[in-house]
Amino acid sequence: MEANKIKELTHKMESLSIKEGMGLLTDLFPGKVVFSTSLGQEDQVITEIIARNNLPVEIFTLDTGRLFYETYDLLARTIVKYGVDIKPYYPETKAVQDLVTKNGINGFYHSIENRKSCCYVRKVEPLKRALKGNSVWITGLRAEQSPNRENMQLLEWDVGNQILKYNPLLHWTMDEMLSYINNNKIPYNPLHDKGFVSIGCAPCTRAIEPGEDPRAGRWWWETSQKECGLHEQEPQVANKS
Numbered sequence: 536m537e538a539n540k541i542k543e544l545t546h547k548m549e550s551l552s553i554k555e556g557m558g559l560l561t562d563l564f565p566g567k568v569v570f571s572t573s574l575g576q577e578d579q580v581i582t583e584i585i586a587r588n589n590l591p592v593e594i595f596t597l598d599t600g601r602l603f604y605e606t607y608d609l610l611a612r613t614i615v616k617y618g619v620d621i622k623p624y625y626p627e628t629k630a631v632q633d634l635v636t637k638n639g640i641n642g643f644y645h646s647i648e649n650r651k652s653c654c655y656v657r658k659v660e661p662l663k664r665a666l667k668g669n670s671v672w673i674t675g676l677r678a679e680q681s682p683n684r685e686n687m688q689l690l691e692w693d694v695g696n697q698i699l700k701y702n703p704l705l706h707w708t709m710d711e712m713l714s715y716i717n718n719n720k721i722p723y724n725p726l727h728d729k730g731f732v733s734i735g736c737a738p739c740t741r742a743i744e745p746g747e748d749p750r751a752g753r754w755w756w757e758t759s760q761k762e763c764g765l766h767e768q769e770p771q772v773a774n775k776s
Contacts, residue, residue: 536692536698537694541687541690541691541692541699542583544563544690545689545690546690547559548689548690549556549689552589553581553584553703553704554590554702556701556718557584557588557590557592557673557701557703558588558590559586559702559754560671560673561590561591561592562705564670564671565591566591566671567668567669567670567671568591568593568671569593569594569595569665569666569669569672569673570582570585570592570593570594570595570672570673570674571595571596571597571662571665571672571673571674572594572596572621572675573597573673573675573733573734573735574596574606574609574610574613574734575597575724575733576627576713576716576723576724576727577675577677577704577707577710577712577733578612578674578675579609579716579721579722579723580675580704580712580715580716580721581673581675581703581704582594582613582617582619582621583617583715583719583721585619585757586617586618586619588615592673593620593622593669594619594620594621594622595621595622595623595625595665595693596610596621596622596623596624597658597661597662597765598624598625599626599657599658599667599738600625600626600631600657600738601657601736601738602686602736602737603724603726603734603737603740605724605725605726606724606734609664609722609723612722613722616722620758622665624661624662624664624665626656626657626658626660627656627660627661627662630656630660631656631657634652634653634656638652638653641739642690642736643739644738644756647757650754650757653656657736662696663696666696666698670698670699671697671698671699671700671701672693672699672700672701673700673701673703674694674700674701674702675702675704676702676704676705677702677704677705677706677709677712679708679709679751680733680750687702687705688702688705689701689703689705689706690702692697693712698776700755707768721776727740729742730742730744730752731743731752732749732750732752733749733750733752733753735753739753739754740752740753741755
């Protein structure tokens, strides 16, 4: 999509509510708008808005096979509460078998290369399948979540996935998000009340201490940038086997 068209559409959407913004996108790209939920608090807000307004947005989630029990339980409760379909995407069986055979069941602790290979097999590749053939990808990203997300835009072109990305909560603060959740009685993962701010796979997520960066609990044994490749423009993985 051309940069000037994205800029023009962004200008139009900046004055719209999230409901109106998603409604505009579903009108412009009928049947081609999808939302990826990891069941985090941000994503629960967006799911509630989609469900309450009956927006024609397909919701999907990535089941890595290593998620917390609490995440699976929240998935079930969310489907029941809002009456929505949340389509799961799983990693390819052979790719997981090859990965574990080569690196071990917890090989991601041993090197950044191993960890990124695991993220690619369990998350990035399934995401590419989920996005294929669609025009708009809605996310729950917020600018204050991490330094590299501060420069993201409301609408942007994702080069790696060749899709228009819409980040409706980009400029929401944590307080605004929590207030919306409380006011609308939105179900959320109980791990959030135990210090887990950003929740991913169980072996790769811990609670954070007061004052720590919100992403400090993800891949805590690493000191590099804390991303898995889902929201990088062009995910770089040394070994995808």
